[in-house]
Amino acid sequence: MASYKETEAWKEADLAEDRSFRPTRAPGSRRKAPFYKVLQGMPIAVDAFRYGTIPGVTAYFLTHAHSDHYTNLASNWKSGPIYCSGDTASLMIHMLSVDPKWVHPLPMDVPTIVPDSGGVTVTLIEANHCPGSCLFLFEGPQTVHAGDSAFKSPFVGSGKTFRYLHCGDFRASPYHVMHPAVRGKQIDHVYLDTTYLDPKYTFPPQPLVISACAELARRIVSGEWIGAPDTNGKRNSTMDAWVIPPDKADDIIMKQPKDRMLVVVGICADCILLAQLFLAIAQALNTKIYCNAHKAAILRCQSDTELHALLTEDPSDAGVHVVPLNMIVSDKLKAYVQRFKGTYSRVVGFRPTGWTYTPPSGSDLSPSILSIISRGQSRSFTHADLRPMQKSTFAVQMYGVPYSEHSSFFELTCFAMSCDWVKMIATVNVGNERSRAKMAKWVECWEIDRKRNREVIVRPRAADYW
Known part of the structure; x- marks a missing residue:
């Protein structure tokens, strides 16, 4: 034309x-x-x-x-x-x-x-x-x-x-x-x-983000340190203060036998999105996935036997819950985990969306094609790049995830x-x-x-x- x-x-x-x-x-x-x-x-x-x-x-x-x-x-x-x-x-x-x-x-x-x-x-x-x-x-x-x-x-x-x-x-x-x-x-x-x-939309490759979320969830739930020490031997106190250090985990768990962490993944209305993300987290934690009956029926329309095997109708039997995206805010997550008092006492929520991503200050928004490719391929992304959102606490942690299933x-x-x-x-x-x-x-x-x-x-x- x-x-x-x-x-x-x-x-x-x-x-x-x-x-x-x-x-x-x-x-x-x-x-x-x-x-x-x-x-x-x-x-x-x-x-x-x-x-x-x-x-x-x-x-x-x-x-x-x-x-x-x-x-x-x-x-x-x-x-x-x-x-x-x-x-x-x-x-x-x-x-x-x-x-x-x-x-x-x-x-x-x-x-x-x-x-x-x-x-x-x-x-x-x-x-x-x-x-x-x-x-x-x-x-x-x-x-x-x-x-x-x-x-x-x-x-x-x-x-x-x-x-x-x-x-x-x-x-x-x-x-x-x-x-x-x-x-x-x-x-x-x-x-x-x-x-x-x-x-301005230069979020990391999807496979790296999925792997980072799964690894972060595993470390938080298992009580491992999240970040490596810096050059002075200090750790990221903002994040690591929320994790039970391995050398103290036994004592704390003995005192609080029900101190279990629930992982919650927010999804938009089109609930077949993000299946790869919450499936990877569940596999890393070796746990089941719970969502309401309506969403579960839609997920079962997919020919994914691994996903089907992990779905459960019992929320207490699942360490990963799939909820609406607007649930990933502090007050709603606090109320949500209270519903499972005696089973879960803490919650970590992942809020995945590409629309919340903003480029670093000073980013070149008119780059050459060569620089677009070289910069993109030089970027990495691990669990340490995921940062807690505002109003996160020891009991209610939230992470914004630069994730999209669009290019x-x-x-x-x-x-x-x-x-x-x-x-x-x-x-x-x-x-x-x-x-x-x-x-x-x-x-x-x-x-x-x-x-x-x-x-x-x-x-x-x-x-x-x-």
Whole structure:
């Protein structure tokens, strides 16, 4: 799409996403789908359920089971077949009572022909976001002008093969660019999760954060020192004063046989998030996981036997509890642990969210691509980097965790510099021209650097992070 047409298409999309518009049951009164919700030249829509029956679309795809992606999908859905992963299919049927006749789970990592698509195949790739989430790699010809956009493709009917990678929400990793379906192929359009396409979002790699939280929980519960001595032999009194030193643990435990620590992990409303985090903590503590019956039923829709084995309906039998994110404040945690008086007397809460992260003072918010990569790869993260939140005490400890299951700015840069693409299409934070312009500048920077260094692939630090 030429730059002028692209600008006009975004203006059209702005009108389509007008928040003041309220669709009615009258004929033709439906919200129009913006161009980035329907694949160019293909009868395929992705995460576009809020737009109802879209003209020309014969296949509706769902990247994952988060409410902002399945908005308006309900038991009365009848606009067409829904394609997704097996775990997401189970969740849609369980949570939304969607008629199973519309839900078509697809295998992971295997090219599958999309029915009534004119010969398009799709490959599902693990998104590294939440259980069941996936990227879709579509490959095939452009055969139809589907959707509501007035801007049509000149390649419909040409027979040329196009490749579109739709990322939905994802946490970019080396796995994605090295996947056999992606590696060595040129991607015409990447529909990119741009939640954190801003240099201020530079939180650590997810695997390091998960490991750090699990190790911190283990040390606190077991009574080990948290921090190593500094150069003068002194310890971090702020943190270590809350831990029972190993040499005194026996005496204290003899006096307080019920002085047990409960670990609480806060999660947002979309409770399938963060499963990797609380599962890792539970495994480090060798304990069960408790959450309410509603959340447990949703978690059991996932094909994760390790998680299933650790879930329990008895809160007293679990050293890790999963609660709403807004519970991770001192007064609520104090009241929560009081409910289990006689079983637990202390509590440590983890509050994971990427939105609370702020860059260190003096951070360069206009770095070069090279410095983005070098700085990102020089950062480490361990349990010692987790700091107690305000109002934490010996009995009620709280830790803010710089955690997100969306790609950080650094990870987006590594992803963009490590795969072959023609155009990036933002799918998040696209509601105003100023936001789009800021993101477009970074996409342009990636494109310029890639042209200078055609063989650039960012060397991974591990198989699952850069």
